[in-house]
Amino acid sequence: GAGVSQSPSNKVTEKGKDVELRCDPISGHTALYWYRQRLGQGLEFLIYFQGNSAPDKSGLPSDRFSAERTGESVSTLTIQRTQQEDSAVYLCASSPYQAGKDAYEQYFGPGTRLTVT
């Protein structure tokens, strides 16, 4: 079946511009996560959506970052007034909610490589 998809795969933008990154989770997955992977580093958690609960935004690095999710489907991550330090690969993951059974397995998309010039 279809996996997690993300678009665009690559984005080059000028410093100060806004960007929107899109994530399409696996159908039926109630949980959705955004991570950031800077060059040579591990993944940093950004934000987490679970069903209709309020999102966990504890990983967002500044108020320039925001994310929305429509129901249990598409999510968009928006970065306003981009800075060079925002350059990274942004990864989206989704997982099904099955308490006590593979509840933590996350399925990752291919990522969006963002370059801020």
Place this chain on the structure above:
Amino acid sequence: GNSVTQMEGPVTLSEEAFLTINCTYTATGYPSLFWYVQYPGEGLQLLLKATKADDKGSNKGFEATYRKETTSFHLEKGSVQVSDSAVYFCALDRTTDSWGKLQFGAGTQVVVTP
């Protein structure tokens, strides 16, 4: 706070050699532990996991045992292949009240030569 430390790469070894990638963690509560793999040009994939102390996760010839006493989750494979060349990430779920939020190590690149 919670953290994951894994050995730096790149790790270069010959086909059929033994591979170990060290991973240690600090965490409150009782996290689940994971190894994810990222093959060249592909997305992250779950390789194996362990959800409680002394559990052993295994997949594709890889193994890792959850050692609470040493707070470690080292990844091992007895005989690597060229196709195992990838970046390997150790991860834990962050806290017992933050379901599913993974905290990752920096990743270890493995290069297997014929």
